[in-house]
Amino acid sequence: MKDVTQLHEGWNLRYEDALLPAQVPGCVHSDLLAAGVIPDPFIGLDETEVAWVGRRSWSYVTTLGHDSGHERSELVFDGLDTAAEILLDGASLGSTRNMHRVHRFDVTGRTGSLEVRFASAYDEADRVRALTGERPNVYPEPFQYIRKMACSFGWDWGPTVVTAGMWRPVRLEHWSTARLAEVRPLVTVDGTTGRVELHVRAARTASGAGRRLTLRATVAGAVAETSFEGEEAALRIEVAEPELWWPRGYGAQPLYGLDVELLDESGESLDSWTRRIGFRSVTVDRSADEHGTGFTFVVNGVRIFARGVNWIPDDVLPSRVTPERYRTRLTQAAEANIDLVRIWGGGIYEDDAFYDVCDELGLMVWQDFLFACAAYPEEQPLRGEVEAEARDNVVRLMTHASLVLWNGNNENLWGFRDWDWEAPLAGDSWGEGYYLGVLPRIVAESDPTRPYTAGSPWSGSWDHHPNDPRHGTHHSWEVWNRQDYAEYRSDVPRFCAEFGWQAPPALATLRRALPGEELAPDSPGMLHHQKAEDGNGKLNRGIERHFGLPEGDFDRWHYLAQVVQARAVSAGIEHWRSHWPVCAGTVVWQLNDCWPVSSWAAIDGDGRLKPLFHELRRVYADRLLSLVPTEDGPVLALDNQSGGTWRTSVTLRRADADGTVLKEATFDLEAAARTVVRLVVPASLLPGTGSSKELLLADADGLRAVHVPVYDKEFAYPEPAYDVRVEPHGDGGAVDVVVTARTLVRDLLLQADRLAPAAAADRGLTTLLPGEEVRIAVTGWSGDDVTAVRRALFSVGAV
Incomplete structure (x- = not known):
């Protein structure tokens, strides 16, 4: 049987003339922090004090020693960040250029000093740029020239902390005859039968070449096996009437252990592989209709309004994110009635622990391939890395029932059309060949059980603008960047995959991150922890438009900024949900933060919940009561995404600013499962047009919706008591x-x-x-x- 030895102890980081204790998995920044060499980049302005770390080379060393008794020994790195050379007793084992791949080196019979040398990511990016030529992007950093977490180089919500190190586990694998090199289970449902079509590739030693091996698989009590002599084998297992896996809110999430074993001619086990799978079908309905081109998730034949959030790396030092932290953050998502998490393309393919929790909680996962906001060269050395990376991660993640979509990129098809890329590119490659060629081919070959889309946003073809709200997926960023959130109501996208509004983090988060600073919207630390272009200007304009800008009162400014964020996001979701099934999903930008910062997140960088989080819990609930403004006045919407009929009595009240009820009426309404009922509010219940003294309230089953016909700063609110x-x-x-x-x-x-x-x-x-x-x-x-x-x-x- 294969032996595995974890290599997480005994590493040191070379710094100047010293050896510092190193944590593996980890990174240079976390090791330098632990040694007291650098300050915490999350505190004050200290991000700038650690910029030098990403611009120099680093070296990790340990001693490799083993006596396994096996034919083959391999050194396996699950993640090297990023441009590295591996040396054993001074001799090179090989080099790597991709943070997102597993790397394996033959060290059979070899011992001695093991060194992993990391070049500066900037130097590697410069080397590739010199080979491929310049390409445009949205930030002045070279992230498109290196297969590394793009947001390491900073983003409009993240610091520039360019990491290096062994960020995922390192191990020695000792084996004889053969091992399982790749296992691909294609899990489908045909009527009441669950099927697992298993495709396996075996690696063999010289003595194992040509020997007959047996592949055995077990799931839900069903067993199948086959014998083979080459490198590849396939078999099928059928499970009668398996329990189906459902997204949260639609049913349970049963998971079945799939055990795969490789045996030699004598029946001795050579290697094994175990994962959990779930039986379900998933498609995306992209049919054309009178409204344009749809984009609706269909799971087990049920059409779903996706209640989603975008996910970024939960820490700019991703090796610090533990399985427990994943569980905490994703449990929070479920508590906010979220059922879909989109893993954004400027981050990482997350650890299996992330997807394990999503499997258990019924959180659908939309997985971007890692391309974001830039023109990416398609020439070598990047093209080969992209192909290998995509195959690695498709095979690794395809076992997870929660994974429902592969997406080619974030905003690059849109960028080519609208962001003045075409002229400077002058015909050079920019990534289209990846999104419309390489990636869909790899998904079709490796994981044909799941849908693929070329990008987000994407209208399905170049026949329509890539960000046309009437076709496919749409990103709504005119709101926030230039427009008030009321403009969310100007259209009905088929699927809104990004939209959002900023707010500062919780006060305790700010006080920890900015110790001793007298907080003000424009104080030095506040401005440093605001990475969006004109971010504070946009925050201030949003507050001013609705409330007037409080001068010299930080606490009031802080509260109002959070109110505007919550109201903006709820305005979009209430409007779009009320138009189901034309609109089939919303994915808020964003759930989480990677450090303490003013951002679009619902959960701040210290894990504290903003008011937006609680608002998401309300507007993403199965049953949503809302008063949606229209040109003809507010419309009462009863949105029932539950599986049962919603019968309720809705009380509508027109009230004076002092709380006096001026007019009241009750309506008995019924919304069938997965439907929306809209009621035009009778004229007698409507506040006067432009009234600053009347408001409308709707109440049903403990839910409340409020409509004020003017901006809050124009309304005659009493002094609250x-x-x-x-x-x-x-x-x-x-x-x-x-x-x-x-x-x-x-x-x-x-x-x-x-x-x-x-x-x-x-x-x-x-x-x-x-x-x-x-x-x-x-x-x-x-x-x-x-x-x-x-x-x-x-x-x-x-x-």
Whole structure:
């Protein structure tokens, strides 16, 4: 049987004349941080103090020694970041140029000093650029010339921290006769039968060449085997009436262990492979209709409105992201009623632990191939790396039931058309051959069970503009960059794969990241931790448009920025959900952050939840009640994405700014499963056109929607008045904050981290009429100081 030895201990990093202890998996930055050589780039302006790390070469050393008794010994690196040469006793074993591939070297019978030398990623990119020629991109960094996590070089939400190191596990594999080199299970469902079509490639030693081997596979109690003499074998297993895997909210997520074993002629096990699979079918319906060209996920025959978020690397030093951290972040996604996570193309193919959790939670995964916002050369040495990388990762990830889509790139087809690339390229390659040729061919050959799309956005062909909202996937960035969020309602995209609005992180996150700084929107640290072009200008214009800009009041500015973010995203989702099935999905930019920063994230860089997170939980719930503005006035929308009929009584109230109900009516409505019911609000219930003193509320089953006909700064909000009490829980580790309104209170928010850095509240923005009460559960704080609670409470009408 194959023996495996992990090589995670005993490594050192050469720095100047010293050897520093190194953590593997890890990277240069984390080792230098641990040794006290560099400051934390997440704190203050210290990102600039560590820029030199990415511009020099580095070397890791250890001693390799083994006596395995096997015919073959191989040194395996699951991830080398990025341009590296591997030397054993000074002799080169080989070199690597790709962070996203597994690399394997024969070290049979060899021992001695092992060294992994990493060149500067900048030097490697310059070398490739000299060979391929210049290509345009959206940032002044050379990320398109090296197969490395693009956002290492900075992004409009991330720092420039250009890493190097062994960022994934390193091991020795000792084996004889043969080993499993590749296992590809094609999992399908035919009626009530589950099928696993298994394709295996075996690597053999010289003595194992031509020997008859047996391949045996087991799943759900079914067993199949075959014998073969060459390098490849295939077999099929059928499972009668397997339980189907469903996205969350549509059914359960049963997973079956698939065990594969390679045996020699005597029946002795040579190698084994085990994964979990799920039986389900997935397609994307891209049919043309009277509205354009659709883009609807269909799982097990059920059409799905995808409630998604975009995912970026959860740390700019990705080796620090543990399986536990993946589980925490993805569990948070599920708690926000998210059912699809798009892994964005400027990051990484995540660790298997990520997809394992998605399999268990029913989170569909949309996987980008790693191309983003740039023209990519298609010549060598990149072309061969791209092909090898794509094959590696398709084969590695195809076992996961949660994976529902391969996507060729992020915004590059759009960029070619709209971002002035065509003239400077002058006919040079830019990536189209990857997206429309290489990648779909690899997916068709290796994983034909899943759909592929050439890019996001993409209209399906060059017959339409790549970002035409009527065709395929669409990215909506005129809003935020140039327009108010009300403009989300100007069209109905078939599938909105990116849209969003920025806000600063939680106050406790800012205080940790900017110690000692007097916080202001334009204070030095705040500006440094704002990477978007004119980011603060856009934040300020959004606040000014709706509320007026609070001068000299950072706390008020901070709160209003978070309110605008939550309202912007909910405006888009409420509108687009109300147009299901024409619009078949929204993917918010973005779920998470990789460091403490003002960004589009719902969960900030320290893991704290912004108000946007709670708003996502509301607008992504199976049942959504909303008042959607239209040119003819607000429309009541009952969106039922649950599997059962929603029968409810909706109360509509036209109220005065002081909370007095002026007119009220109740409607009994019914929305069938996976449908939307729209009701034109009767004229008698509508606030007067342009009224600054009337608002409309809708209530049903504990859900509330609010419509104010003017900007908030034009509305006659009363000075909010409310009573506060604190009720401890029996276990002493949490409290309930109970707020009882004495006036209209709009978008009440408890910023629990102001009570204690570890404190968190279980709800976000809440609107109350006089006499109404809200109970907010707070964990991480067990105090009883009502004055402190009041200081942590904010609302729109406060001054």
